[in-house]
Amino acid sequence: MSSAPFIVVKDLVKHFPLKAGLFSRAAEKVHAVNGVSLAIERGRTHGLVGESGSGKTTTARLLLRVIEPDSGSFSFGETPDVFALGPPELKKLRRGMQYIFQDPYASLNPKMQIRGIVTEPLRYGEGSSRLSSRELDDTAAGLLERVGLSGSDIRKYPHEFSGGQRQRICIARALSARPSFIVCDEPVSSLDVSIQSQILNLLLDIQEETGISYLFIAHNLAVVFYLSDYVSVMYAGRIVEAGPSKVLSSRARHPYTRLLLAAMPGNRSAEGGAPPDSGEPPSLIRLPPGCAFYSRCPQRSQECAREVPPLEETESGHHSACFRER
Ligand SMILES: Nc1ncnc2c1ncn2[C@@H]1O[C@H](COP(=O)(O)OP(=O)(O)OP(=O)(O)O)[C@@H](O)[C@H]1O
Ligand SMILES: [Mg+2]
Incomplete structure (x- = not known):
């Protein structure tokens, strides 16, 4: 049995400096990611959920080394x-680590034929293959069929496809680079619900x-639970709760996760009892x-205002960062 997980991220921090303003003395910073740790096993899915601005995309861009x-x-x-x-080493590694983003149209070059688009990762980087035109056609057709x-779509352009087809x-x-890891950042949120599944x-x-x-x-908890083996919930640049999907969906501990669960469509408390979140x-x-959740938290105490609660294991594999829910 292998011991360490395939992917291990520890204490990731990213603060974006803002330009010093006319009335501010020091340059201020946006604390986008404030100590994120996560692990992903081979062949598994780690879901990252949280509302807009919680630092999910910044985390993804850091792992892909789009930003440092x-x-x-x-x-x-x-x-x-x-x-x-x-x-040079990064170039080599990049083939193993691919991405899929939210807006499939913005991520496709409108002037390129599909053939060129889908074989792009094969044409750069270490060990890039010098495929003949015929081989590129065959590879592209095979990928499209996959x-x-x-396969006959290889000479078309992105605008000839629907949103779902573009994704x-x-x-x-x-897939063309045969990666072992793909970062999927909101891959279905721009698509019709019927296409999402x-x-x-x-x-x-x-x-x-x-x-x-x-x-x-993803923002959508139902989508994250459907796909993920393990889920981390992010709030204001930190992971506030993490655990196996099944445990989180049934026994969430952090008040923020509970708020997200209560807001899920079809959830009983979403239709009745749950307190409104303003x-x-x-x-x-x-x-x-x-x-960071203090101002919204129905269970806050004085301790919560003074200190950042650490992310601690509450039961096997389940972590929560809340002083009140241990
Ligand atoms: N280059 C940048 N410069 C300054 N601030 C940034 C930069 N990139 C992101 N941010 C800020 O960092 C915070 C986290 O943004 P991020 O895009 O990671 O959130 P997100 O969780 O992906 O949100 P969404 O669900 O809306 O996609 C936001 O306040 C955002 O404005
Ligand atoms: Mg995002």
């Missing part, structure tokens, strides 16, 4: 420290076949000294 962290570590398979890699499109093209492009099921089929690991980011997350420029 202030601190933290990230081990990926045999690579102990992804953040320490220089450009994601439920027709399938993005998935085909991600098709794309989710495609992602599940692909995982079953290939053993790819996913970091799956609050907003704190400013990420001036985070409060204690729990």
Whole structure:
């Protein structure tokens, strides 16, 4: 049995400096990610959920090294420290780590044929194959068929496809490099509800076949539970609760997770008893000294205003950052 998980992220921090203003003395910072740790097993899905601005996309961009962290570590398979890699090693690693984003149209070059788009990851980086035109055609057609499109679509352009089909093209492009990890950032939130489950099921089929690991980011808790083995709940740049999907959906401890659960459509408390939530997350420029959820929390105590509650294990594999719910 292997011991360490395939992916281990520890204490990730990213603060974006804002330009010093006319009336502010020091440059202020947006505290977007404030010590995020997570692990993903091979062939598993780790869901990351939280409301807008909680730092989910920033976390994803840090792992993909689109932006650089202030601190933290990230081990990926045999690579102990992804953040320490220089450009040549990073280029090599990037093939193993692909992404799918929210807006499938914005992520496809409108001037490129699908053939070029889906084989793009094969044409750069270490070991990039010098495929003949015929081989590229065959590869592209195979990838399109794999994601439920027709191989004869390779000469078409992105505008000739629907939103769901375009997301399938993005998935085909991600798969072309035979990655072992895909970051999916809100991959279905721009799609019609009827199309969403098709794309989710495609992602599940692909995982079953290939053993790819996913970091799956979404607002929608139902979607996250459907796809994920393990879920982390993010609030104001921190993980406030994490645990196996089944445990979190039935025995959430953190008041913020409970609030998200109560707001799920079809949930009994969403239709009745749940207290209305009128609050907003704190400013990420001036985070409060204690729990970031303090101002909205129905269970707050004085202790919560003074100190940030640490993320502690409450039962096997289930962690919560709340002084009142241990
Ligand atoms: N380049 C940047 N410069 C300054 N602030 C940034 C930058 N990128 C992100 N932020 C801020 O960091 C915070 C976290 O943003 P992020 O995009 O990670 O949130 P999110 O959880 O993905 O939200 P959403 O659900 O809306 O996609 C936000 O306040 C955002 O405005
Ligand atoms: Mg986002």
